[in-house]
Amino acid sequence: MKFSDFMRGKLLYLTIVVFTTTITALLITAVFGVDWPFTLLTVGVLLAGSLFALVPEYLTKRRYYRDLEERLASLDRKHLIAAVLDYPDFEEGRILYEMLQVTGKSMNDEIARFSTEAQEYREYIEMWVHEIKTPIAGMKLLSENIRNGNLSAELDRVDSLVEQVLFYARSNAVEKDYQIRRTTLESVVTTALKSSARQLIAKKMRVQTTGLDLPVLTDAKWTVFILRQLIDNSVKYGASALEFSAEPSVGSVALLLSDDGIGIEEKDLDRIFDKGFTGENGRRFGKATGLGLYLCRKLCQKLGLGIDARSVIGEGTVVRIVFPERDPFS
Amino acid sequence: MARRIMIIEDDRTIQQQLKALLESYRYEVVTTDDFATVVEDIIKENPDLVLLDLNLPFYDGYHVCRELRRQSRVPLIIVTSRDSEMDELMSMNLGADHFVTKPYNTGILIAKIAALLERAYGGSEARVVRHADLSLDLGMGTASFKGKTTELTRNESRILQLLIENEGRITSRDEIMNALWQTDAFVDDNTLTVNINRLRKKLATIDAGAFIKTRRGQGYLL
Structure with missing residues (x-):
């Protein structure tokens, strides 16, 4: 609080003081015939007194609000300000204090309610996914025993969509349910290809893997999920060939997934990993949810991996996942 | 047993x-x-x-x-x-x-x-599967018919194994490919055709060439 700002707030008071002092001065000079010098002295003392009376108030308030501002600035979660507030020693401050206590409490209650709800919802989703997996497993076995390839393929799709729900729920969780372990690019890529086998075979996809026998540190299950999302996209957007290759460099190993699909428009490329973004291809193919790549990036961030894409329209897309080497033993 | x-x-x-x-x-x-x-x-x-x-x-x-x-x-x-x-x-x-x-x-x-x-x-048993007089030794990767033996590649052996397991039923090309993919052999359509032709030729050298029949548009049958 600057002194000038404070004084501006006291403008009415100051005007009245000046006004009454002036009238007093005029009165005593004109009516009682007091000498001018004496009148001026009286006026001066009155004005100085009135001004000086404001100083303690200014100092109290300045100290309090400056302290408040500093605490607010240093606070990570601003809505907790009420908890670190001192009890003020002036009346308006007390009103503010009481109000902040009430609103702060109500806000915290609300936040707690929502986070409990979100937590419960997430737990419900996880439980539901695990529940539904038993009937899906039953149906898959049935379809294999009656040798119905089309049914198996549809069930694979249901399974992968259900899996997406699970990973979406997990991607927002605070606790880590992943384990970073040593594995190879080969291992995660072949696992992903095997689980997407039926879909890829049905689309007559030509698949090639080259030079993947490189160690990486990551969670295999999450990485396989990410790869399956990328494979899904390649299938969805017109690829007929898929190549997995590695690009080792200092301090990291990159996995490249190249397809010969329809490609992504330059203007869309920066946003394909954004939530809900479907872009030109999504509009044309009409099946995009804007979730797959968003989840990929989010899970990559959690695992400490980098992900980016480059593309040429009509020629294909290359998605690159960068695995940093963090192993202290290598 | x-x-x-x-x-x-x-x-x-x-x-x-x-x-x-x-x-x-x-x-x-x-x-x-x-x-x-x-x-x-x-x-x-x-x-x-x-x-x-x-x-x-x-x-x-x-x-x-x-x-x-x-x-x-x-x-x-x-x-x-x-x-x-x-x-x-x-x-x-x-x-x-x-x-x-x-x-x-x-x-x-x-x-x-x-x-x-x-x-x-131990892998002593169930390593040989049979269809009539044709037998496939999975451990050795060899097919034998009436005293004659031929060596098969891993893919050929897997294909023959699958056909024998499905004997009397049509096995679709997609099903064969799926089985091969599960053994890390990500073959495409053309490669499968090549594999099957080679398998047939090898079986022909032991006089068992007539076993694998093609059902056009459906798959293969043993």
């Missing part, structure tokens, strides 16, 4: 379908519907391998796993819909040999069962 597998699973559909699947691979299958005495039942049945679900009535799978390991070293695969890292770690710590999550890829499950049985009891 066929290996005996015991399925501990309370979901009737899965239990029955898994039984049918394993029986089609020529395993003998035992199941149970009484989960109160499941550990005793396993000991009594004395199977060669146990498939154990984690979510069971009465006792959960971990308990069964722990109790079982106190009394038996039987090969044990945990089959479950819980797939957190914790579950996998717990299972391994309690002595399970494998951890497979639902809905499992049956190809992988069958492969794991076969590998585990082989490790536990």
Whole structure:
């Protein structure tokens, strides 16, 4: 609080003081015939007194609000300000204090309610996914025993969509349910290809893997999920060939997934990993949810991996996942 | 003698379908519907391998796993819909040999069962499959017919194995490719055609060339 700002707030008071002092001065000079010098002295003392009376108030308030501002600035979660507030020693401050206590409490209650709800919802989703997996497993076995390839393929799709729900729920969780372990690019890529086998075979996809026998540190299950999302996209957007290759460099190993699909428009490329973004291809193919790549990036961030894409329209897309080497033993 | 597998699973559909699947691979299958005495039942049945679900009535799978390991070293695969890292770690710590999550890829499950049985009891048997006078030795990778023998590649051997397992039924090209993919051979359509032609030629050298019949647009038949 600057002194000038404070004084501006006291403008009415100051005007009245000046006004009454002036009238007093005029009165005593004109009516009682007091000498001018004496009148001026009286006026001066009155004005100085009135001004000086404001100083303690200014100092109290300045100290309090400056302290408040500093605490607010240093606070990570601003809505907790009420908890670190001192009890003020002036009346308006007390009103503010009481109000902040009430609103702060109500806000915290609300936040707690929502986070409990979100937590419960997430737990419900996880439980539901695990529940539904038993009937899906039953149906898959049935379809294999009656040798119905089309049914198996549809069930694979249901399974992968259900899996997406699970990973979406997990991607927002605070606790880590992943384990970073040593594995190879080969291992995660072949696992992903095997689980997407039926879909890829049905689309007559030509698949090639080259030079993947490189160690990486990551969670295999999450990485396989990410790869399956990328494979899904390649299938969805017109690829007929898929190549997995590695690009080792200092301090990291990159996995490249190249397809010969329809490609992504330059203007869309920066946003394909954004939530809900479907872009030109999504509009044309009409099946995009804007979730797959968003989840990929989010899970990559959690695992400490980098992900980016480059593309040429009509020629294909290359998605690159960068695995940093963090192993202290290598 | 066929290996005996015991399925501990309370979901009737899965239990029955898994039984049918394993029986089609020529395993003998035992199941149970009484989960109160499941550990005793396993000991009594004395199977060669146990498939154990984690979510069971009465006792959960971990308990069964722990109790079982106190009394038996039987090969044990945990089959479950819980797939957190914790579950996998717990299972391994309690002595399970494998951890497979639902809905499992049956190809992988069958492969794991076969590998585990082989490790536990040696690969002396069930390594040769037969169709009439044609026999396929999976260990050697050779096909024999009336005293003549030819060497097959891994893919050719896998294709012939699948056709013999499906004998009397049409096996589609997609099904063959799927089986090959599960052994890390990501072949495409053209490669499959090449593989099958080579297999036919090799079989022809041992006078067994007429066995594989083509059903146009459907697949192959043995």
